[in-house]
Amino acid sequence: MERLTIAQALREGIREEMRRDERVFCIGEDIGVTKGFGGAFTVTLGLSDEFGHERILDTPISETGLVGAAIGAAMMGLRPIADVQYSDFLFCAMDQVINQAPKMRYMSGGKITVPMVLRAPVGATQRGAQHAQSVESYFFHCPGWKIACPSNAYDAKGLLKTAVRDDNPVFIFEHKKLYGAKGIRKVSGSIDASSDIPAEEYLIPFGQAKILREGKDVTILATLRMVYESLRAAEELASKKGISAEVIDPRTLIPFDYDTLYLSVKKTGRLVIVHEDTMTGGWGAEIAARVSADIFDCLDAPVTRVCAPDTPAPFSTPLEEFFVPDKEKIKEAVLKKA
Amino acid sequence: MPENKNIIDTLPGDAAKAMYRAMVTIRQFEDTVYYMFLEGKLPGTVHLYQGQEAVAAGVCANLRKEDVIFSTHRADGHAIAKGVSLNACMAELFGRVTGCCKGKGGAMHLGDIDAGMPPAVAIVGGGLPMAAGCGLAFKYRKQDNVSIAFFGDGAANEGAFHETLNMAAVWKLPVIFVCENNLYGASTHVSKVMKVENVADRASAYGIPGVTVDGNNVFEVYRAAGEAVQRARMGGGPTLLECKTYRRGGHSRGDSNLYRDKKEEAEWLAKDPLVLVREKLVTGGIITEEEIKNIEEQVKAEIEKAVKFAEESPFPAKEEIFKDFWAD
Numbered sequence: 229m230e231r232l233t234i235a236q237a238l239r240e241g242i243r244e245e246m247r248r249d250e251r252v253f254c255i256g257e258d259i260g261v262t263k264g265f266g267g268a269f270t271v272t273l274g275l276s277d278e279f280g281h282e283r284i285l286d287t288p289i290s291e292t293g294l295v296g297a298a299i300g301a302a303m304m305g306l307r308p309i310a311d312v313q314y315s316d317f318l319f320c321a322m323d324q325v326i327n328q329a330p331k332m333r334y335m336s337g338g339k340i341t342v343p344m345v346l347r348a349p350v351g352a353t354q355r356g357a358q359h360a361q362s363v364e365s366y367f368f369h370c371p372g373w374k375i376a377c378p379s380n381a382y383d384a385k386g387l388l389k390t391a392v393r394d395d396n397p398v399f400i401f402e403h404k405k406l407y408g409a410k411g412i413r414k415v416s417g418s419i420d421a422s423s424d425i426p427a428e429e430y431l432i433p434f435g436q437a438k439i440l441r442e443g444k445d446v447t448i449l450a451t452l453r454m455v456y457e458s459l460r461a462a463e464e465l466a467s468k469k470g471i472s473a474e475v476i477d478p479r480t481l482i483p484f485d486y487d488t489l490y491l492s493v494k495k496t497g498r499l500v501i502v503h504e505d506t507m508t509g510g511w512g513a514e515i516a517a518r519v520s521a522d523i524f525d526c527l528d529a530p531v532t533r534v535c536a537p538d539t540p541a542p543f544s545t546p547l548e549e550f551f552v553p554d555k556e557k558i559k560e561a562v563l564k565k566a
Numbered sequence: 567m568p569e570n571k572n573i574i575d576t577l578p579g580d581a582a583k584a585m586y587r588a589m590v591t592i593r594q595f596e597d598t599v600y601y602m603f604l605e606g607k608l609p610g611t612v613h614l615y616q617g618q619e620a621v622a623a624g625v626c627a628n629l630r631k632e633d634v635i636f637s638t639h640r641a642d643g644h645a646i647a648k649g650v651s652l653n654a655c656m657a658e659l660f661g662r663v664t665g666c667c668k669g670k671g672g673a674m675h676l677g678d679i680d681a682g683m684p685p686a687v688a689i690v691g692g693g694l695p696m697a698a699g700c701g702l703a704f705k706y707r708k709q710d711n712v713s714i715a716f717f718g719d720g721a722a723n724e725g726a727f728h729e730t731l732n733m734a735a736v737w738k739l740p741v742i743f744v745c746e747n748n749l750y751g752a753s754t755h756v757s758k759v760m761k762v763e764n765v766a767d768r769a770s771a772y773g774i775p776g777v778t779v780d781g782n783n784v785f786e787v788y789r790a791a792g793e794a795v796q797r798a799r800m801g802g803g804p805t806l807l808e809c810k811t812y813r814r815g816g817h818s819r820g821d822s823n824l825y826r827d828k829k830e831e832a833e834w835l836a837k838d839p840l841v842l843v844r845e846k847l848v849t850g851g852i853i854t855e856e857e858i859k860n861i862e863e864q865v866k867a868e869i870e871k872a873v874k875f876a877e878e879s880p881f882p883a884k885e886e887i888f889k890d891f892w893a894d
Contacts, residue, residue, distance in 0.1 A: 253706070282706065288736065293729030296695020297702055303684055304703035327689050328696060335675045335685040337668030338890030395893035
């Protein structure tokens with residue numbers, strides 16, 4: 229058992245998978261440069277010492293090129309772990325991400341597989357509108373990708389290893405404030421998302437939500453950094469208002485564990501969905517629609533969302549703090565419904 | 567353009583005949599497809615390859631089954647030249663379950679990975695990065711296979727072209743970038759959207775060889791592609807091979823080419839690659855008139871068989887929509 233940050237846990241997960249399977253390799257910008265960064269948030273730091281620069285492959289600043297190269301290599305049977313430095317940069321590669329990776333298998337009548345992982349950091353961290361987005365919902369809408377969103381180191385390692393072994397394209401969205409990156413790549417305002425990591429190998433199956441706190445009055449569904457804001461809100465609701473909130477982290481958005489969510493909502497009768505992404509058309513809207521359609525009779529109040537407002541992410545500290553949902557907004561949403 | 571008067575002498579007769587057969591097959595296949603399209607038998611649209619047959623045939627004659635090609639919306643010439651079954655191609659155009667993509671691809675996504683051709687990529691320039699990734703996989707595994715990216719002059723102005731050629735160059739990937747410069751991106755003449763005379767001139771920007779050949783001369787294409795393929799197999803990295811050619815038909819269905827200069831059109835149509843290859847093969851003594859007739863009749867029978875196969879094949883059942891999606 230060892231205490232690891234998300235960045236360290238992902239690194240160990242990548243290391244184990246690369247040792248296990250020679251087809252696994254990493255491809256991205258600044259990931260393997262000797263004496264370099266180890267990726268934008270240190271996840272691949274030191275891996276090129278063990279695996280060499282052919283398996284920790286640094287690319288030109290060419291997101292279309294590197295994502296497409298990962299897809300092509302995956303189609304030929306390799307198992308690339310590609311990454312972009314900020315998820316905002318995925319939009320440079322949208323043709324490859326949307327038109328190619330998730331459609332190749334289908335268009336081939338099932339003959340081709342695209343077993344690739346695409347890692348992308350999300351979340352607002354005082355870098356302005358183009359390095360701040362939580363982009364999960366853009367890809368949640370696109371059939372063909374699986375989506376994992378680990379909120380702690382234990383989940384990060386287990387989900388990454390599952391992603392590498394999955395024969396489909398898999399996104400892993402990682403939150404910049406949860407990495408626990410150190411040194412010059414440290415992010416201010418970081419939240420401790422470290423976990424005790426077992427020495428023995430483990431994998432976390434996709435589509436299995438985790439109930440992080442049990443409760444009976446209201447269900448709060450949250451991912452990534454919002455998990456922590458939701459847990460804080462739940463603590464204060466319990467201690468100050470006597471409201472018992474159940475907090476659920478779905479861990480993967482695709483596949484989504486509706487069973488666990490529905491069981492919880494059947495018990496509590498109330499649902500608050502929290503995501504850092506902007507509200508309109510966000511993944512929370514889909515969950516709300518499904519809950520309303522499938523278990524409407526169990527609801528005692530309308531499903532509510534706590535999300536970023538429909539604006540670009542602002543830079544100025546007080547504006548950004550207002551932009552990102554926090555425990556106060558979550559408490560407010562719960563109290564309005566309770 | 568390189569002098570090639572002796573190419574026929576050095577070319578194995580079987581390779582020449584195979585290329586000729588591939589070209590005839592593409593021409594006849596598309597004659598049939600276009601006719602059926604006008605009759606309303608085929609759904610969607612068509613992007614005919616006629617006039618460019620020498621490129622697919624000349625490049626693919628250098629390839630092994632395990633080499634991989636990436637194609638475009640104008641896909642059937644490449645599919646036929648790489649050896650995707652005619653029956654499966656035709657059935658795909660009809661949207662039948664026996665098609666090479668089980669009816670889930672269609673005319674713009676023909677391909678069969680078992681023949682070394684993933685579904686064609688119908689986003690202009692979209693196939694290039696994946697072709698590089700395929701080359702990367704060959705290099706990673708130390709296989710001496712090559713990856714071919716076919717694309718048009720239009721794609722040479724896409725960002726994906728620039729990113730991919732640069733990346734393939736710095737990694738010395740076994741990829742041949744085959745630009746079929748048919749002078750038009752849809753209706754726009756290449757001179758209006760490109761300041762350099764040849765797409766291949768851009769190769770110097772990436773530090774790789776760039777070669778321009780007459781894309782209507784299958785022997786020239788064959789030789790230039792052969793050199794590029796050989797270099798790539800030996801670890802010498804990518805080549806940008808530009809084949810100047812011309813569409814005999816429109817960009818897609820119902821395009822009567824009103825925007826094309828009539829003199830330009832007449833000059834190019836007079837250089838029909840099928841006529842050129844036939845003349846050279848006959849005068850070079852590689853093939854007799856009788857053999858040509860035999861090939862043409864055999865191909866005709868194959869295509870009739872493919873049409874029959876396609877028409878008699880069932881459409882996919884509705885449940886098929888959910889199949890071949892997740893790989894689990």
